[in-house]
Amino acid sequence: MPRLGRTLPARILLAVLGIVVVTLAVGFALFARLTSQTADSHAIEQATGIAVTLGRVPEVARAVTDGDAEHALPALGAQVRASTGASYVVIIDRTGRRYSHPNPALVGKRIEEPVVALDGQVHTGIDEGSLGRSANARAPVVDASGRPVGEVSVGILESEVGVRLTAEVLDIALYAGIALALGVVASLLLARAIKRVTFGVEPAEIVALMQEREAMLHGIREGVLAVDAKGVINVLNDEARRLLGVDSTGVGQRVEEVVPEGRLRRIVTGEVEGVDLVAVTDEHLLVLNRMPVLVAGRNVGWVVTIRDRTELEALVRQLDSMEGLSTALRAQEHEFSNRLHVLSVLLELGEVEEATRYSRELQAETALASEEIRARVGSPVVAALLLAKITVAAERDVVVRLDPTSRLEAGRDEDLPLVTVLGNLIDNAVDAVADDPRTAGSHPRGEVLVRVTGSADSLLLTVSDTGPGIPKDRLADVFLDGYSTKPPRGAMRRGVGLALVHRLVTRAGGTIHATSTEGATFEVRLPLRVRQGAP
Structure with a gap:
């Protein structure tokens, strides 16, 4: 369990409250400063208005000139102070003598500073007087001729301004309380929304999950591709990048921007459905599985696992070929044992001439096929391939023949995938003939005709069979990954051989075409490369 204060709602609440409080x-x-400055300005204006008005009253000028013989100015000052809310109203003559003051003990005494309003101007400012700090205005007291005879000093203490500011601060405090309450509610709602999106996982758990995920995804030897519901890649580990041939990170891009057009993309996007789907790239044979991801009943995307079966599939196919070859060798061994037994019996019976004739027939039969192939095919590797395929096919009661018009000079197959292409095409043709239900019980089951010819700039391979052929509407699909008309055989995957052949031919710059009339015919054209330094 996360510690108190470390949960997501608590963190959001503290963050929101911190932001609101600081704000x-x-x-x-700022408001207090501006309000204080505004209040001071307003107090100075108010004090100025009182002082100017009182200084222009004729009775005040006469009383100041007569020395306030009737003692009317203290009462007038108190009356003005009470009616205007001023903190003090001090009337002073030219000599600085006070005729009114809130403190009666100071009436009749002189002020310490000079009488500045005798210049006929109004002087304002913040004054540190005997009653405290105040907003002060000093206006001249003028007689009937307009001559200054004294001054009126009016002040509004800072405490009076503070009372007004305090009243406004209460409104601010109310606003702050409402803002804090709204912040708390908003933080709780935000926390609930984030918890719903993150499926209740706390931040510390998210960090741990991310670390574990990165270590796991980039440590396994299986490609992992995760796509969200919008088709955007959010996980692509190193093995998936290697198998897909992706140079960039790929994360944040759409599948269409990363995976090239073809069967591989259709499997990733879900257009092709199934389990252990096969896709062939230029470098790898891949097996993919696509699984939707459901979290809390919601579809959040899908995950595709990618396994590299290139080496394993090659080994399976080699093993299958070796099994076929060993079966053929066992059958030939059995046949040769019978022939040797016949020769032995003939010699035991003293039929030497008959034994010699029988031996010569066996030798001629054995050497005929190899001599015919070697006469037409100059490449030892291609000739050996044809002999091996003829032997294996014979055990499945299928005849593999080399077209008499075939001609292949030695050295013409260098740097070309001729053995792989020809071997796969012959294997597919033999399978089609041997598995044809129409020829069950007949001997032989059918025939495969191979033709290999060369021109000045290309090699032409043609493999025809007498099998059931390919449906007209599926001729364009025979080279797609995973497409096959034959049932699986053992651990070897179907629908891979022709796809590999197509990739090899295309990479070599050649072309391959399939036709079907009576059986199937595959025609491959491979361009010859002129080596540097060749005449």
């Missing part, structure tokens, strides 16, 4: 504090400080 309100900064705003309050």
Whole structure:
């Protein structure tokens, strides 16, 4: 369990409250400063208005000139102070003598500073007077001729301004409380929304999951491709990049931008459905499985696992070929044992001439096929391939013949995938003939005709069979990964051989075509490469 204060709702609540409190504090400080400056300005204007008005009253000028013989100015100052809310109203003559003051003990005494309003101007500012700090205005007291005879000093203490500011601060505090309450509610709603999106996982758990995921995804030897519901890749580990041939990270891109057009993309996007689907690239034979991802009943995308079966499939096919070859060799061994037994019996009976004739027939039969192939095919590797395929096919009661018009000079197959292409085409043709239900019980089951010819700039391979052929509407599909009309045989996957042949021919710059009339015919044209330094 996460520690108290470390849960996602608590973190969001603390963050939101911190933001709101700091914002309100900064705003309050600015507001208090501006309000204080505004209040001071307003107090100075108010004090100025009182002082100017009182200084222009004729009775005040006469009383100041007569020395306030009737003692009317203290009462007038108190009356003005009470009616205007001023903190003090001080009337002073030219000599600085006070005629009114909130403190009666100071009436009649002189002020310490000079009488500045005798210049006929109004002087304002913040004054540190005997009653405290105040907004002060000093206006001249003028007689009937307009001559200054004294001054009126009016002040509004800072405490009075503070009372007004305090009243406004209460409104600010109310606003701050409402803002805090809204922040708490918003943080709780935000926390619930984030928890719903993250399926209730806490931040510390998310960090741990991310670390574990990165270690696992990039440590396994299986490609993993994860796509969200919008088709955007959000996981692509190193093995998947290697198998798909992706140079960039791929994360954040759409599948169409990373995976090239073809069967591989259709498997990833779900257009092709199934289990252990096969896709062939230029470098690899891949087996893919696509699984949807459901979290809390919601479809959040899908995950595709990619396994490299290139080497394993090659070994399976080699093993299958070796099994076929060993079966043929066992059958030939049995046949040769019978022939040797016949020769032995003939010699035991003293039929030397008959034994010699029989031996010569066997020798001629054995050497005929190899001599015919070697006469037409100059490449030892291709000739050996044809002899091996003829032997294996014979055990399945299928005849493999080399077309008499075949001609292949030695050295013409260098740097070309001739053995792989020809071997796969012959294997497919033999399978089609041997598995044809129409020829069950007949001997032989059918025939495969191979033709290999060369021109000045290319090699032409043609493999025809007498099998059931290919449906007209599926001729374009025979080279697709995973397409096959034959049932699986053992661990070897169907629908891979022709796809590999197509990749090899295309990479070599050649072409391959399939036709079907009576059986199937595959025609391959491979361009010859002129080696540097060749005449």
